[in-house]
Amino acid sequence: MIGRIRGILIEKAPGHVLVECSGPGYEIDIPYTTFFHLPEIGEEVVLHTHFAVREDAQSLYGFASRLDRDLFRLLIKVNGVGPKLAVGILSGLDAHQFIRCVEARDANALVKLPGVGKKTAERLLIEMADRIGQLEGQFVPASPESAGSAAALSAVPVRSPDAREEAEEALIALGYKPQEAARAINKIAEEGMSSQTLIRLALRNMIPA
Incomplete structure (x- = not known):
């Protein structure tokens, strides 16, 4: 199994990246929460990965943190949750936010995620409550300092004149x-x-923190 990729970021877009590792380039699906942590094109990137093999496809999923990757692996064990839905969940909520939802039994936040209905949300709360203990030692509550850093990051200036159109397309691809x-x-x-x-x-306003 491919558990970690380290290489040069060749391409990046909301939902996927191309990473070159000593010659070969790996196409990797990522959640939007990971997209926000990517370096610039041409720089080195490290992603924690999960390699999924099905009869009709082989897919590589990448995550900025090991916690996100390990939570993804727990999510796809939930009945009715496949890799695509798990990536969608981690696009709207990072691992820390999802764990807090489970701990608070907050089904309302989960049903706001594309593809997550009331029954799926309830199933996630029940099944994940018993599983998030496997992440013990990785989950660290967000500090006021990190929240401030996130707010500062949101002030990055625009380079593309089509930023609004790109953002809308990304949300539509996510399921909205x-x-x-x-x-x-x-x-x-x-x-x-x-x-x-x-x-x-937009995701922050659509889904309560």
Whole structure:
């Protein structure tokens, strides 16, 4: 199993990256929470990975932290949760936020995620409550300092004139309806925001922290 990839970031887009490792390039699916942590194109990147093999496909999933990767592995063991839905969950909530939802039995936050209905949310709360103990030692509550750093990161200036369109397309790819995506972006969009910032703030408003 491929558990870790270290190489040069060749391409990046919301949902996937291409990483070159001593010649071969690996196409890797990622959640949006990992996309926000990627370096610039041409720089070295390290991703914790999960290699999934099915009869009709082989997929490599990458995560910025080992905690996110290990939570992904627990999520796909839940009845009715496949890799695609698990990536969607970790696109809307990082591992720390998801664990806090489980601990607080917050089904309302989970049903706001694309593809997660009431029954799935309840199943996640029940089954994951018994499993998150396997992540003991990796989960560290967010500090005020880290929250401040996240807020500062959201002020990164825009480079692309199509940032709003890219952000809407990313939300639609995540499973939100076009009207929901447009409404969420219009609500928080300001001059100079990058697509990464727009996606981050839109998801934050759509899904309670």
